[in-house]
Structure formats: C-alpha cells, structure tokens
Amino acid sequence: MGKLKIKLLPDGTIEMETKGIKGKKCLDYAKVLEQLADVKTEKIDKTDEYYQDSYLELDESQHLSDN
Amino acid sequence: MSIVLKAFPMGFLISPDAKNNKISPKKYDLSLEKDNLKLVKVATNLTPAQIPYLMANLDECTQIDANTYKLDNGLNIHWELYNGCYCAVLSMEEHSSILNKIIDKAQTLVNYSETLFNTFDVILKKNTRDVGSEEIFYYCYNTPYKTKEELLDLLKNNNIENISKQTETEIRFRVNNKNYKYIRKDKKQNFYLESEQKIPLVNILSGQKPITTKTQKTNYTYKETLIKTLSEHGATNIISDEFNVTCEMFGMKLHYSKDFKNDAYNLEIMQITDQSECGQLLQDLDEEYGLNIQDLTYRKILERIKDKNMRLESEEVNDDNSIVLTIDLG
Numbered sequence: 001m002g003k004l005k006i007k008l009l010p011d012g013t014i015e016m017e018t019k020g021i022k023g024k025k026c027l028d029y030a031k032v033l034e035q036l037a038d039v040k041t042e043k044i045d046k047t048d049e050y051y052q053d054s055y056l057e058l059d060e061s062q063h064l065s066d067n
Numbered sequence: 068m069s070i071v072l073k074a075f076p077m078g079f080l081i082s083p084d085a086k087n088n089k090i091s092p093k094k095y096d097l098s099l100e101k102d103n104l105k106l107v108k109v110a111t112n113l114t115p116a117q118i119p120y121l122m123a124n125l126d127e128c129t130q131i132d133a134n135t136y137k138l139d140n141g142l143n144i145h146w147e148l149y150n151g152c153y154c155a156v157l158s159m160e161e162h163s164s165i166l167n168k169i170i171d172k173a174q175t176l177v178n179y180s181e182t183l184f185n186t187f188d189v190i191l192k193k194n195t196r197d198v199g200s201e202e203i204f205y206y207c208y209n210t211p212y213k214t215k216e217e218l219l220d221l222l223k224n225n226n227i228e229n230i231s232k233q234t235e236t237e238i239r240f241r242v243n244n245k246n247y248k249y250i251r252k253d254k255k256q257n258f259y260l261e262s263e264q265k266i267p268l269v270n271i272l273s274g275q276k277p278i279t280t281k282t283q284k285t286n287y288t289y290k291e292t293l294i295k296t297l298s299e300h301g302a303t304n305i306i307s308d309e310f311n312v313t314c315e316m317f318g319m320k321l322h323y324s325k326d327f328k329n330d331a332y333n334l335e336i337m338q339i340t341d342q343s344e345c346g347q348l349l350q351d352l353d354e355e356y357g358l359n360i361q362d363l364t365y366r367k368i369l370e371r372i373k374d375k376n377m378r379l380e381s382e383e384v385n386d387d388n389s390i391v392l393t394i395d396l397g
Contacts, residue, residue: 001396001397002396003393003394003396004377004393004396005391005392005393006392006393007389007390007391007392008361008364008389008391008392009357010354010358010387010388010389011354011357011361012356012357012358012359012360012361012364013357014364016071017070018070026070027070029070030070030072032375033072036368036371036372036375037371038364038367041072043072044072045070045071046070047070047071
C-alpha cells in the first residue's frame, strides 16, 4: 500500500507527496489531507511518475479490450 | 503514481496579497464637517477608580446613571470600555434650552470637550488622554431613505459588501477602514447616516519622535492561535471578544479586528515611536504564528490518522525546522 509524505513548514504551510498509490486515486489524498489537517489545497502538481503510470494504465486497459 | 501538493491551514487566509501588504501610514481626512458632528469619543489612560473621583470633582455635574453624567452647560459624558481603555463619549444635550441659543453647536461640543479634558488634567495633574490613540468624531447626515431594502440596494450598487450588521433600524458597514451606519429610532422615520472619523492624539509638546498609527492586513484567522502567539511574545493586557483582540507590546498598542469580508484579522498599531522596531515585531509575530500553526497541524495529523487506520512510519525534523511525517496507508 502507499504512503503519504507530509512536510510541515515553519511558516505553517504544508506540502505533501504521495508514494506508490496506483491510479488516479492519489488525487483523492488531497481531500484526505484536508480532513486530517484542516487545510485548503492551493495547488496540485502531477509528477512525471503520475503521467508514466497513466500511460501504463491506458496501455493495460487497451490490451484488455483488444483481448 | 504520485502527486505533490501545497496546502494552507485554515488558520491562514489564502491571500498572497495579505502577506505582501506593506505597512503604510494611516491616511486621515481632516476636513471637519462641523454641522454634522454628533459625538466625540476620547480614549483615556484613566483607571476605573479615577473616573468617579474626577466626576465628583467637576462643578455643576449630575450623575444620570452608573456611567453617564450631564453638565449644566448641556454636555453629556458617557464612559465606556473600548479597545481596552476607558473612553469618554461626549455629546450635547439635544433639547437643551442653552443649546438652542448657541448657533454653532458642533464647535461648542468641541470646545466643551476640550475644556472638560483640560479640567481632568488639572485635577489629576497629568495628561488624561491616551496619547498615541485616536479621538473619534461621529458625523450625522439626513437621508431620504425609509426602508432597509432601499439601503441594501444602494450599498450593493456601490459594491459595498462589508456589511457587519443589518436590522430593520440599523445597517453597519465599513469602507476604506472607516465605520459607517445607517440608523433610525423607529420605523416611521427616515434613516440617517452616521460616519466615524478618527484623528490621532499626538503629544505635540513632548518634543519626542512623532508617534504614529499604522494599519496592516494579516492572514491570521485563528483567534486562539493569535492570542497564544501574542502571549508568547510578551504581550500584556490581552483583551478579546468575538471579533477583536487587543494588547500592549513594547509600548505599542495592537488592535486586531476581524475583517468580515474574508475572515482574517486586520491589525491597527498605535503609539509607534520606532518604525524599525515595529517592522521587526510584525515579522517576528508572523514567524511565531506560523510555528504555532505548524505545531497545531502536527498535533491534528497525529491524532486523526488513527481514525483513518493509518500509521506514522517515521518523523524527521530538518535543519530549517520543517517536520516531515511519513504515513503508511496500511
């Protein structure tokens, strides 16, 4: 299962990175953080890993439908 | 798959403008609209025990109730607690036969108020006004408006959204840091407009550095964290209510008031003698508030992950005082 790496900065702001969460589910963890810490998300950046995994998902589903 | 995100705790107002807002000298409109002057409010440095002593030493003074007095010249004096100090709210009696003979009623109110405070200074052998604070003048205007709806339309058409109170007889709002209210005594009357004008009380004779007042927006939204921050920074006389926090620090008076538009506190600093000290204080408070929010968020996360079947795998404090929590999602 995945992990959340939460960085609490001394100016009070927060940064979070998700690790090893499959699919677009990782986006749901923005909401989880909002509930955990009473925060509002300012911006979300998808990492290279996000896009790589997205392509992989697409490829896998295409293979399934081809079969 | 992964994402990186940046988030602000609710204890902050998400407004980059608020953080970048530089402190600037307060601008005052010094035009005295004499005909419409209704009340003068003067902040004092008096203690509760000194007020009855002073009033007992005034000639021709009648006590109306616990906090209200009337002088034979028609001047009404009402004492109230405002921003942590006792203020004299001064007005002229509306139906005074003496007043009807006076042509310039507003100037008379100003003159009688000045005389009253000169008398106070003589009795106590010191300056009784709160130097560095502000005298507040209230002006009154007649309007043609008869209903609350008409006024709300008027405010809406003028893009005024900062309305703090609205009843059938009173609407309060704020524009450019000045308080206004439309008010009427009963539903049969037209509303009148009351505006507030603040004029700083500066001790011109002291020969010291000029004492100034400044205003600044903050991005603080949590009252408890703000009070904790002030307290940790050595603030004294911290007084708070639902919308205000006042305190004293390094000889300055700080007044935080909730901005109804965005829920963050606006700060007014009075009695500033050293600009650089004031700037440093604001920077220190920003840092302290941030650290307190960091601590609050840390405790919330550790408490709440248990309910979500998550586990704290590791915790690390970096050299820059940031804390990194690695949470196993189970």
